[in-house]
Amino acid sequence: MTRSQEGRIPNKGSGIHVGTSGWLYPAWRGTFYPKGLAHRRELEYLSRCVDSVEINGSFYSLQRPERYLGWYTQTPEDFVFSVKGGRFITHxxxxxxxxxxxxxxxxxxxxALDQKLGPVLWQLPPRMPFDPTRLAAFSRLLPRSTGAAAELARRHDDKLRFEPxxxxxQDRPLRHALEVRHPSFATADAVRLLREHDLALVVADTAGIWPYLEDVTSDFVYVRLHGAEELYASGYTDEALTAWAAKVRVWRNGLSPAPEHLVAAPARKREREVFVYFDNDMKVKAPGDAIALAEKLGLHRVPPDAGPREAS
Known part of the structure; x- marks a missing residue:
């Protein structure tokens, strides 16, 4: 089960990717998604508005190859997917x-996402404190290229109930991001370990509930915006989005936006790729906020006509 290589081009662009965490939300139907748009076309529609999305179904259960292949074919050639690692592993x-x-x-x-595969996100539970031995051991297991991931995948067990x-x-680099939620990670020791193992520390805006850290620990920056005032629900004002756009530009240029949000020495200056995902989906804020931020960064894509309306 593979794709044809015909017409494929590598990802190109600004080095900044903005999107949403997931796309299958009933509340978006008839609000963000045009009324009557077939459910199977929702990713296609979203991918014409933003250039990236975070696959979060993979957090709850193993997806299947045909799903990844379908997502690949529904999106433009320059689209990028981040993939959320399974909660069986993290939680x-x-x-x-x-x-x-x-x-x-x-x-x-x-x-199967091939050149559209971006970082893999590992989100730790709030109850899990910083344990350098455990985290270092996990980091050493992570494949750092798609070729290494395929070698690891060959060691699957019988819990995989379909053809792997x-x-x-083409062997491509594979990067990993870590979202932490226990306050013990807000230390220089944790930042140093993440840098040693080339894991990007997620910049997570969680309405003040979990640690907010801006320490850069890899050659890319991964941002998750869960809500400015209410977790998963509240949107971002125009002023707030302007501030986030400024931060993104600073990260892209290899600097740190604000030293007060660092717990270790700043990373050395180097141009970095930046991924930003809005996870404030409950009140249909995520897609609008993502599009607005993309516009401020000069990245907005104009969606095509939604085509024939049909029930899914």
């Missing part, structure tokens, strides 16, 4: 004894 196993679960995850079809996807047309 149930809490990063311990995860060799087989990691193999299953990468065998489930992630590699192991095909890699």
């Amino acid at each position: 149930m196993k809490q990063l311990r004894d995860v060799d087989a679960p990691l193999a299953n995850f990468f065998a489930s079809g992630v590699l 996807y192991l095909h890699v047309e």
Whole structure:
């Protein structure tokens, strides 16, 4: 099960990607999505408005290769997917004894995204404190290229109940981001370990509930905006989005926006790719905020006519 290479081009662009965390939300239908748009066309529609999306269904369960292949074909050539790692690994196993679960995850079809595959996001539960030994051991297991991910995927176990996807047309770098939610991560030691293992510390705006850190720990910056005042619900004002656009430009140019949000020495200056995802989906704020931020950054895409209206 593979794609044709015909007409494929590598990702090009500004080095800044803005989108939403997920796209299958009933509340978006008839509000963001045009009334009557078939559910199967929602990703297609969103991908004409923003240039990236975070796949979050992969957090709840293993997806299947045909789904990843479908998402690939529904999106433009320059589109980028980030993929959220499974909660079985992060929340149930809490990063311990995860060799087989990691193999299953990468065998489930992630590699079918090919050149559209962006970072893999690992979100830790709030109860999980900073444990340098455990985190270092997990970091060493993570594949750093799609070829290495395919090798790992070959070690899947019988909990993968479908044909694994192991095909890699071109070996590409594979990057990882870590979203932390325990206050013990707000230390220089944690930042140093993440830099040592090349894990991007997620900049997470969580309405003040969980740690907010801007320390740069990799060659890319990963931002998740969960809501300015109410978690998963409240939107961002024009003033707030202007401020976020300014931060994104600073990160892109290799600097740190505000030293008061750092717990370690600033990273050395270098141009960095930036990924920003809005996760304030409950009141249909995420797509509008993503489009508005993209516009401020000169990245907005104009969606085509939605086409024939039909029930999904």
